[in-house]
Amino acid sequence: MFSVQRSLFLLLLVFFAAPLYAAPARRPSVEDLTIGASAQGRPITALRIGDGPIKLVIVGNTHGAPEANTYALATMLADHFRANPHEVPSAIRLYIIPTINPDGLALGTRFNARGVDLNRNMNTSFDACPDNDWRVTVFGAYGIVSDTGGPYPDSEVESRVLRSFLxxxxxxxFLHSAAGNVFPAFCDHAPSIxxxxxxxTGSSYRYMRFWDQYVITGGMHDWAASLGIAAIIPELVTGTEPEFEQNLAGVQAVLAAAEQLLPAPEDRVENGxxxxxxLWRFWRMHGGNDLFGPPLAPAVVEHGMTRQIFERAVLEIHPEWADTPYLVQLAPLGRTRTSPAGAAPRNECPPPECRRFTETPYAIQGAFAAFWERHGGLATFGFPLSDEGMAYAADGAWRVQQVFERxxxxxxxxxxxxxxxxxxAFLVRERSLVSAAAHQVR
Incomplete structure (x- = not known):
């Protein structure tokens, strides 16, 4: 009898104690990031909620002070999801950037500190719609025409921060105001639509197929969609209120359907x-064939790093550098090259004619400095390892050359x-080290 009572007692103890030992509810990780800096050095920050594979980014305040309500909205959304991270599904990593234009917000202008409209500065020449291609002269607020598209596509540091992060x-x-509608990328892109x-539907704003007041050129949403990223612009009804509840409902609707709505980054075929x-996105957004040439061989994976050889560079994916400008990098092949003839450090070229660095005695100037800056600067090519000097180019011509890290x-x-x-050259060298036939022992 005692044994039966003891067994019943133990059974009841396990039954009532079970909830005390149940696995804790999932709580997604929350992290504050600094993803870059503005032209005047103000930090550009993001809040990350969750660890899932699907990366969804909310970008506030592209147009500075006139759209400060989108900064307020993005901040409120960040506060909400920081307090309620469980609302982010396990498959999602949600990022909220309160402002991509902190200088415009601080200076009381629509533009960045260099007078450029950041939502007219992106390289939108990748899609099949020429109407939205980047240009210097653009339509802005209320249809006002001005030369605020920037000197060339992706010229602004804020544009490049966003380009790398996405x-x-x-x-x-991309949050904007004020119209009370939501529209996708201009070119037909089914996931964006x-x-x-x-x-x-979630926010009760009006859906529009595209912005019908004037053509947006160089827009962030069109640039993103051209690379396969589902991209939309919600326009708040007013230019003053954050309209938090409506937009929270819109974001929640997207989160709930994200696994069906958002397309995974897609492999592409180039040169067969x-x-x-x-790698394709990086290659494409930096100039594709024109800058790097075509791929020469299939990608390989070594020690967790994916690497692929292109005609003029070797591109590498470094997963440990996710959410930084260095997720994809050029391999440092310049370090294997000897300096051009007569390329000892020169000190007779002061700024601003030359751009100098504390990390190296060498400087860049003229056409090389313009090319270096336009195509990504330090993040793409690294520091100079020589000054300019004469050397034989690969085509046999005697040319002015300069060696950089990458x-x-x-x-x-x-x-x-x-x-x-x-x-x-890397591919030729690599293949020359591989024996074409098995060694024979005689």
């Missing part, structure tokens, strides 16, 4: 060779600049 994104929501319709999605620049007779084919 490299691995699946979806992007579906996300815009979902957000509009498969290019992994993130590239070698060559100057042509028409003053244009191109990269030497370091990727091709």
């Amino acid at each position: 490299l691995d994104a699946w979806g992007a929501i 579906a996300m815009a319709q979902t957000y509009a 060779i498969v290019v992994p999605a993130l 590239a070698v620049f060559s100057l042509h007779d028409d003053r244009s600049v191109s990269l030497e084919p370091l990727g091709w």
Whole structure:
């Protein structure tokens, strides 16, 4: 009898104690990030909620002070999800950038500190719609025409911060005001259209197929969609109120359907060779064939790093650098090259004629400095390892060249600049080390 009572007691103890030992409810991780800095050095920050594979980014306050209500909205959304991270599904990593234009917000202007409209500065020439291609002269607020598209596509540091951060994104929501509608990318992109319709339904804003007041050129949403990222613009009704409840409902609707709405980054085929999605996006957004040439061989994975050889560079994915400008990098092939003849450090060229660095005695100037800056600067090519000097180029011509950590620049007779084919040389060297036939022992 005692044994039966004891067994019953133990059974009841396990039954009532079970909840005390149940696995805790999932609580997604929350992290504050600094993803870059503005032209005047103000930090550009993001809040990350969750660890899932699907990267969804909300971008507030592209247009500075006139759209400060989108900064307020993005901040309120960040506060909400910081307090309620469980609302972010396990498959999602949600990022909220309160302002991509902190200088405009601080200076009381729509533009960045250099007078450029950041939502007219992106390289939108990748899609099939020429109407939205980047240009200097643009339509702005209320249809006002001005030369505020920037000197060239992606010229602004804030644009480049965003470009790097969205490299691995699946979806992007760019908050603006004021119209009370939601519209997707201009060119037909089914995932963008579906996300815009979902957000509009959730928020009770009006869905529009595109902004019908004037053509937006160089827009962030069009740039993103051209790389396969689902991208939309919700326009708040007013220019003063954050309209938090409506937009929270819109975001929640997208989160609930994200696995069906948002497309994974997609591998592409170039030159008959498969290019992994993130390498393709980087290659494409930095100039594609024109800058790096075509892929020469399939990608390989070594020690967790994906690497692929292109004609003028070797591109590498470094997962440990996610959410930074260095997720995809050029391999440092310039370090394997000897300096051009007569390329000892020169000190007779002061700023601003030369751009100098504390990390190296060498400087850049003229056509090389312009090319270096336009195509990504330090993040793309690294520091100079020589001054300019004469050397034989790969085509046999005797040219002015300069060696950088990740590239070698060559100057042509028409003053244009191109990269030497370091990727091709790397491939030849790599294959020369592989025996074509098995060794025979005699």
